[in-house]
Amino acid sequence: MASIRxxxxxxxxxxxxxxxxxxxxxxxxxxxxxxxxxAIEHELDNGVTPTSxxxxxxxxxxxxxxxxxxxxxKGASVEHYRIAKWLRHPxxxxxxxxxxxxxxxxxxxxxxxxxxxxxxxRLELAVISHLFNIARTEWGFNHLENPVEGFRLPKLPxxxxxxxxxxxxxxxxxxxxxxxxxxxxxxxxETAMRRGEIAALRWEHVCLETCTALLPDxxxxxxxxxxxxxxxxxxxxxxxxxxxxSVFNITDHAISVAFIRACKRAKVEGLxxxxxxxxxxxxxxxxxxxxxxxxxxxGHRTWAMLSRYTxxxxxxxxxxxx
Numbered sequence: 335m336a337s338i339r340x341x342x343x344x345x346x347x348x349x350x351x352x353x354x355x356x357x358x359x360x361x362x363x364x365x366x367x368x369x370x371x372x373a374i375e376h377e378l379d380n381g382v383t384p385t386s387x388x389x390x391x392x393x394x395x396x397x398x399x400x401x402x403x404x405x406x407x408k409g410a411s412v413e414h415y416r417i418a419k420w421l422r423h424p425x426x427x428x429x430x431x432x433x434x435x436x437x438x439x440x441x442x443x444x445x446x447x448x449x450x451x452x453x454x455x456r457l458e459l460a461v462i463s464h465l466f467n468i469a470r471t472e473w474g475f476n477h478l479e480n481p482v483e484g485f486r487l488p489k490l491p492x493x494x495x496x497x498x499x500x501x502x503x504x505x506x507x508x509x510x511x512x513x514x515x516x517x518x519x520x521x522x523x524e525t526a527m528r529r530g531e532i533a534a535l536r537w538e539h540v541c542l543e544t545c546t547a548l549l550p551d552x553x554x555x556x557x558x559x560x561x562x563x564x565x566x567x568x569x570x571x572x573x574x575x576x577x578x579x580s581v582f583n584i585t586d587h588a589i590s591v592a593f594i595r596a597c598k599r600a601k602v603e604g605l606x607x608x609x610x611x612x613x614x615x616x617x618x619x620x621x622x623x624x625x626x627x628x629x630x631x632x633g634h635r636t637w638a639m640l641s642r643y644t645x646x647x648x649x650x651x652x653x654x655x656x
Contacts, residue, residue, distance in 0.1 A: 336371035338364065347371045351378055359389055359431075370431070373477030392433050392462075393426030398473075399465045408553065411587070416458050430469065435481040438462070442488065452488035459487065498523075498613045502602050509599035512592040514582055517569050519593075519610060524563045526614035526632045528553060529607050533586040538578045542567055549633075558633045615640070 336349045341360070345367040349357045357374060361367040400417045404410050420426055425433065425441060438459070445455050463482035469475040503523070507516035518532055527535075531549050539548040545562045552558050562570070573581065593607045611632070618628045625637060634640040 496609045505600035506596045510596035515592045522610035524566045530586045535581040
């Protein structure tokens with residue numbers, strides 16, 4: 335049975351059972367203490383071993399999540415940054431049971447006030463949501479409720495329609511200290527490859543004879559073979575080639591940093607590296623490629639996904655209308 339006693343202005347619960355370590359936790363109200371005690375006793379009655387640390391903080395569970403769950407994801411490198419951001423926030427010091435929709439709504443409003451992008455807020459909350467689900471289903475925190483479920487998320491803005499012209503790309507290439515960035519920009523616009531795909535490109539997957547590059551591990555999990563234009567083949571032939579290894583020997587994060595710095599120096603505003611993929615896909619359509627052909631190059635599975643990146647120039651369509 336659980337014993338509940340008042341200590342100062344708090345209520346302490348202590349649960350003792352044979353063949354189980356003692357479990358204790360402190361609450362602000364007696365009602366909270368009773369609810370927690372019932373939940374833990376219910377777990378014990380059903381043969382579930384509660385966590386050895388019921389007072390674990392959000393930060394402690396985030397560290398455990400980062401060590402055991404994050405490495406299994408394709409976006410592991412990006413998620414490490416998101417978790418590091420959460421660990422710097424005071425909310426990480428709270429016990430996991432005290433992290434609720436009220437505290438998260440306050441965090442959300444603070445993030446909006448700091449002009450954090452809506453999608454960034456959504457992605458950071460997705461980490462917390464998945465953490466709660468894992469803690470409840472795999473780590474013995476069966477009494478937890480996911481505070482993100484039913485939570486009011488910030489609305490996403492309309493899809494980006496940013497197109498890039500050659501003058502902007504030339505200025506960016508001229509304003510970078512990286513000898514690789516101009517080459518990578520050209521490859522991105524010519525192939526519609528993602529930043530991570532370019533960074534992960536390896537010589538053993540490049541065939542200059544057939545002008546193709548194999549991408550064995552893409553974002554959606556499929557293997558994709560990308561056709562290489564004459565310009566891209568020329569770039570690859572200009573690089574020091576080995577039998578195996580990275581083509582560009584650069585990380586995706588380093589590409590982003592170099593691109594952002596070059597854009598600032600070139601005074602090119604509102605441009606992201608991912609917009610180059612958007613631009614590449616739009617150019618393919620403008621050159622007359624069919625939907626299946628573009629999808630084969632870009633790796634999109636459905637038209638709905640592909641249409642988010644496609645914004646044709648009206649003046650080019652006028653020429654085709656006659």
